[in-house]
Amino acid sequence: MTQYPLPNNAADLTGDIAFVTGASSGLGRRFAQVIAASGATVVVTARRKAKLDQLVEEITAAGGRAVAIEMDVTDADSIFAAYQSAVDQVGVPTILINNAGIPDAQYATKMSVELIDSVIGTNLRGPFILASEFARRLIAEKRGGRIVNVASMAAFRYDGHGAALYSITKAAVVRMTAALSVEWARFNINVNAIAPGMFASEMMDGMLERMGDLAARTPRKRIGQPAQMDSTLLFLISPASEAVTGTTVQIDDGQSAK
Template sequence: MSKGLAVVTGAGSGIGKAIAKRLAKDGFSVGVTDINQAAVNATISEINSEGGIAKGDVLDVTNPESISAALETLEKEFGKLRVWVSNAGVSSMNHFVELTEKDWDLNMDVNAKGVFLCGQIAARKFISQQEGGKIINTASMAGKQGNVPFLSHYVASKFAVVGLTQAMAHELGKHNITVNAVCPGFVATPMQTRELEWEGSLKGQTPEQVKQGMIDVTPLGRLETPEDVARVVSFLAGEDSNFITGESIAINGGAYMD
């Protein structure tokens, strides 16, 4: 029997895909959402082929109508919402003095406003159901410390997610809604592959040299995997985390300790 509907944004690849697959394995009916329809279809296919239950829809986290429409479609298929994971994110890189307003706006719109809009719509749904719920946001190691090269706009967006998570948790606790965030470190994803090239170009290094630098500052001695993040999201989505809220949990192999 399904544990109910868990919606994951940005589930077409990387961390979001791993989260969607893990929540399906945990027994949730998973709403796979992403801006890319082909990526949605691919994740659904993998989940269903592995014995899970998943359907999906295109979702633009910067558009409230798109979020609401996707949720409505998924509820018709799977019933009441139980877990919402705001994972969709973007990045770009440049020296602070070379960043454009377009760079700033894209990162803030997707990474920060997207979490706000999705969280608001999910919270309204949970409140109307009067049965509590769980909201999990993807922040970043860069949401806890700004000593990150060429990512000042991204850092700002992820600090916003950490603060918003706390504010949401404070207001929504009376409705038995927990709100937490995960803060991944150097995760081996398609996004990171692009960032290795960008950072290497800006530093005059090869992508492999940049990658090795990440490993060197990680006490556990390896890059993080999307599944490392998904395991913690699984915990936050389950009953064992029922008395945890407002936390932003570091998952970075010790690369940054707070």
């Protein structure tokens, strides 16, 4: 019988290697900092290399370990090259945070094909390719791991005022999470997701400019702060969540309950 500590809530990630997408700003930046502070080596990726380098400097100054790799999540060749670079520099990642995403803020009938391809490529195709590469490497080495996909509360609701494709792709991320958790359960690779509501980020700043004071419409009259997701993220990538896979945790400060 397996012996567990009392309580079984370890969040020490020492020895783990985390690969974080969309880490140049917003939620991804915070996620990378939190994971590094918990002991893991963090590979931060995005298109804006200068911002990644700045993040690595901050993590290193705080006593953590991180490397920056430029990557375009819409380009499969870029994904594979970045992943191989991560393996070469620090080893095979055991944690994947599929955070990169973009909104569309358009009615479906007004979207160009280029924008459609960009939204699907960033929000769904890229994360699927990356998750598959992550699992492929771990399966070959007979090692387990953790994936956290970043969905959105938009996966579960849509008000009809633009961004239908964003909602569709995030709903697909929720389903991808569940399906891949089944496929990879026997390999001890856990696949979960978080679905944030309105949290402060560059993406949210754009929404506030277009739509005004959204905080006034929420039960607590506030926009969430990324730090309020730390505990959920750490739970899903830590040994404490060994039996949790295939689930999406909704984090929205009660915004959708109204």
